[in-house]
Structure formats: structure tokens, C-alpha cells
Amino acid sequence: MTSTETHGTPEVPRGSMLVAALSTVVEWYDFTLYLYFATVLSRVFFGGGNNSLLATLAGFAISYGMRPLGAMVFGHVGDRIGRQRTLVLSMMLMTLAMFATALLPDYAAIGPAAGALLLLLRCFMAFSVGGEYTGVVAYLLEGAREDRRGLITSLASAASEVGALMAIAISALVVGTLSTARLDAWGWRIPFFVGAALAGCVWIARSTMEESPDFLRQVKQRTVPESPLRHTLAHHRRALLRTFAISALGSITYYVGITYVPAFLSSSGVLAEGRSLWLSTLAAVAVILVTPLAGALSDRVGRKPMLIWLGVAGMLLPLSMFGLMAGGGELHIAVGAVVLACLAGGVSAVGAPATAEQFPGEGRLSGLALGVTVATAIFGGMTPFLAELFIRLTGWTALPGAMIAAVALAVVPVFLTMPETQPGLVRARALE
Numbered sequence: 001m002t003s004t005e006t007h008g009t010p011e012v013p014r015g016s017m018l019v020a021a022l023s024t025v026v027e028w029y030d031f032t033l034y035l036y037f038a039t040v041l042s043r044v045f046f047g048g049g050n051n052s053l054l055a056t057l058a059g060f061a062i063s064y065g066m067r068p069l070g071a072m073v074f075g076h077v078g079d080r081i082g083r084q085r086t087l088v089l090s091m092m093l094m095t096l097a098m099f100a101t102a103l104l105p106d107y108a109a110i111g112p113a114a115g116a117l118l119l120l121l122r123c124f125m126a127f128s129v130g131g132e133y134t135g136v137v138a139y140l141l142e143g144a145r146e147d148r149r150g151l152i153t154s155l156a157s158a159a160s161e162v163g164a165l166m167a168i169a170i171s172a173l174v175v176g177t178l179s180t181a182r183l184d185a186w187g188w189r190i191p192f193f194v195g196a197a198l199a200g201c202v203w204i205a206r207s208t209m210e211e212s213p214d215f216l217r218q219v220k221q222r223t224v225p226e227s228p229l230r231h232t233l234a235h236h237r238r239a240l241l242r243t244f245a246i247s248a249l250g251s252i253t254y255y256v257g258i259t260y261v262p263a264f265l266s267s268s269g270v271l272a273e274g275r276s277l278w279l280s281t282l283a284a285v286a287v288i289l290v291t292p293l294a295g296a297l298s299d300r301v302g303r304k305p306m307l308i309w310l311g312v313a314g315m316l317l318p319l320s321m322f323g324l325m326a327g328g329g330e331l332h333i334a335v336g337a338v339v340l341a342c343l344a345g346g347v348s349a350v351g352a353p354a355t356a357e358q359f360p361g362e363g364r365l366s367g368l369a370l371g372v373t374v375a376t377a378i379f380g381g382m383t384p385f386l387a388e389l390f391i392r393l394t395g396w397t398a399l400p401g402a403m404i405a406a407v408a409l410a411v412v413p414v415f416l417t418m419p420e421t422q423p424g425l426v427r428a429r430a431l432e
Contacts, residue, residue: 064381070130154295
């Protein structure tokens with residue numbers, strides 16, 4: 001066992017930790033950009049029309065089905081040959097996917113084939129980022145001091161929100177400064193070119209990172225599992241269930257409570273596209289501020305109590321917040337968006353260390369890949385599409401909040417029965 005685990009002394013240089021923490025910016029920039037630009041992309045690639053937004057969101061949902069596959073592949077690679085190499089490979093593929101998206105022909109040029117090509121690239125991108133977030137979380141957890149794991153791993157979530165904020169700001173800037181004709185003709189490409197450049201910079205930076213000390217320990221002790229996924233399925237089934245539950249709540253609060261909100265506001269006629277994006281910027285800033293606070297608090301009080309409190313909040317708050325936003329009025333909309341964003345940020349912050357601590361170093365990435373990305377595919381990729389569809393079918397604008405509440409109600413019993421994983425608290429209770 002490394003000194004990182006026994007004495008809490010970090011063995012990963014700060015530069016490597018900083019690169020790892022900030023590199024989740026790219027993943028969330030891309031996927032947030034797609035959702036925040038959903039109404040624009042629906043016109044550019046699906047020709048507008050009544051069902052074009054649904055087609056765009058359906059493409060997002062379908063592509064998310066590739067995330068578990070990518071996670072399994074990258075998780076296996078990360079558990080077998082190292083965390084750092086896996087993170088470099090995934091960022092290389094992400095760079096190519098974003099650059100290719102920026103060059104795609106639109107519906108006016110090639111008709112329905114434009115939407116098909118967009119879907120193919122979304123699937124490639126989803127595969128590439130399958131093990132991205134989980135790989136970064138594992139790397140940060142394994143390189144952080146025990147008493148700061150919550151804070152350090154929550155930085156991956158905070159950086160994700162920085163990426164989301166960049167996507168929101170660039171989207172709002174492009175939408176606000178270009179006419180609809182120019183936006184649809186060429187302006188939509190600008191945010192994707194920016195994303196490709198950002199991904200390229202992170203790709204280069206990751207090549208300078210050092211390997212995780214926990215993986216080096218496994219190599220030295222010859223405990224690297226031959227089949228990491230089989231090892232995890234054989235020895236950590238309950239950990240997989242707990243990881244799935246934590247990630248389910250984190251995914252639906254993020255994808256419905258944050259990234260779907262601009263499309264919700266625009267499609268329901270509450271706010272125009274540009275205005276809804278600027279309000280979402282405020283929500284993203286709130287998440288960035290809340291995330292490290294929630295992560296640090298989980299180091300003091302434990303992961304389990306934090307998850308229970310957040311689960312109860314997930315049952316009570318979202319329904320009223322979506323109802324508040326649907327009622328109109330910018331102050332009501334801002335309050336609803338910020339409250340939902342803080343809830344999602346808190347779950348993400350605590351969920352990062354809580355899920356990674358469910359598994360030992362051996363097979364950790366494969367365990368996270370299976371538990372986290374399957375939940376994300378179901379409760380992340382599918383839910384914006386389902387929320388929009390159900391609102392159209394029922395006319396109930398608060399329904400997205402009910403979706404979050406239902407998931408929270410289902411997972412809180414799991415949180416109540418799960419063991420505490422914060423290392424200091426675990427040892428303290430063992431000595432009692």
C-alpha cells in the first residue's frame with residue numbers, strides 16, 4: 001500500500017494533479033454545448049420542423065449508449081496498463097471527434113444524411129469519453145491525501161462545470177451576436193472549433209502527467225488483475241449497485257436539472273434562446289462555487305450523510321423549482337435554475353469520491369466504468385429527450401422535476417444502508 005493511502009502524503013506531483021483535475025473541462029464542454037445548442041442543431045442538421053428538436057435530443061440519448069462500451073474498453077486499459085496512458089488516448093480521440101463535428105456538412109447541403117453523420121460522430125465522441133470522467137476521478141483519488149480526497153476529487157466535478165460554463169458563455173456569445181441566418185449557415189461551427197482546440201491542448205498536457213501511485217503499487221506487488229471487469233463482478237457486486245445508485249442521482253440532477261433547462265425554457269416559450277443561455281451561465285457559476293465546498297464538507301462529516309441529505313433534497317426541491325421556472329419572470333427562473341444547479345453540483349462533488357472509494361485500486365476503473373457510465377447512459381443521456389417528450393404529451397411543465405424526485409426516492413434507501421467510505425471516519429469508527 002502506498003504512502004498516499006497509509007499516511008496521506010501525496011505522491012503525485014501537483015502539476016500532474018492539476019492537469020488531471022482541469023482536463024474534465026473538455027468532456028463537459030462538448031456535451032453541454034450539444035444540449036445548449038440543441039435548438040440550433042435541430043435546424044442545422046434536421047431541417048427545423050416540429051420534431052427536429054426531439055430528433056436532436058434523441059441523437060444525444062442514442063449516442064450515450066456508447067458511453068458504457070467506451071468505459072469498459074478504457075476501464076480495462078486503465079486497469080491493465082495504467083491510468084495516464086488511458087487518459088492520453090481518450091483525449092486524442094475526443095480531439096478528432098470535435099474537429100470532425102465542426103467540419104460537418106449541414107441539412108441544406110446533403111439533406112437527412114447530415115443528421116446521420118452528426119449521430120455517428122456523437123457515438124464516436126461518447127465512446128471516447130466513456131472512461132474519461134471515471135479515469136480522472138480515480139487518478140485524483142489515488143494521488144490525494146486521505147483527509148482531502150473529497151475536496152480534491154470534487155475538483156473534477158468543478159472543472160466539468162468550468163467546461164459547461166465555457167460552453168454556455170460561448171453559445172450565448174455566438175447566439176447573441178449573430179443573426180439566425182448566419183448562426184445556422186456557419187456560426188454554429190465556432191464553438192466546436194474552440195472545443196477541438198481546447199481538447200488538443202489538454203491532449204498535449206496529459207502526455208506530461210505521471211502515473212498513479214496506486215497503479216505503480218499494483219505493478220510492484222504484481223496484483224494487477226488479468227481481467228479487471230471479471231475481478232470486479234466477482235468481488236464487488238454490492239459496490240457496483242451503490243455506485244449505480246449514486247451516479248443515477250448525479251446524472252439526472254445534472255442532465256435534467258442543469259443542461260436540459262435552456263431547451264426547456266426555449267421550447268416552452270418562457271425565454272428566448274440567447275436569454276436562457278445567459279441565465280444558465282449564472283447556474284454554472286453557482287455549481288463551480290458549491291462543488292468544492294460540498295466535497296470538503298464530505299471530508300469532515302462523511303460521504304454517507306451528505307448523500308442522504310442530498311437525496312432528500314432531490315425528492316423535495318426539483319418539482320417546485322421547475323414549476324417556478326415555468327411560471328415565468330426572470331427572478332423566478334434564476335432562483336429555480338440556481339437551486340437545481342446547486343443540488344446537482346453537490347451530488348456530483350460527493351459522488352466523485354464516494355463512487356471511487358467503493359472499489360480497491362485493483363479493478364477500480366472497470367468498477368467505475370460499469371457502475372457510473374451505465375447509470376449515466378440511462379439517467380443522463382435518455383432523460384432530456386424523455387423530459388421534452390413527456391411535457392409535450394402531458395402538458396405538465398413541472399414533470400422534469402418529478403423525474404428527479406422519483407430517482408431520488410428510489411436511491412435514498414441505498415444511501416441509508418451503504419457503509420461510510422471516508423478513510424479517516426472508517427478508521428475512527430473501527431477504533432471505537
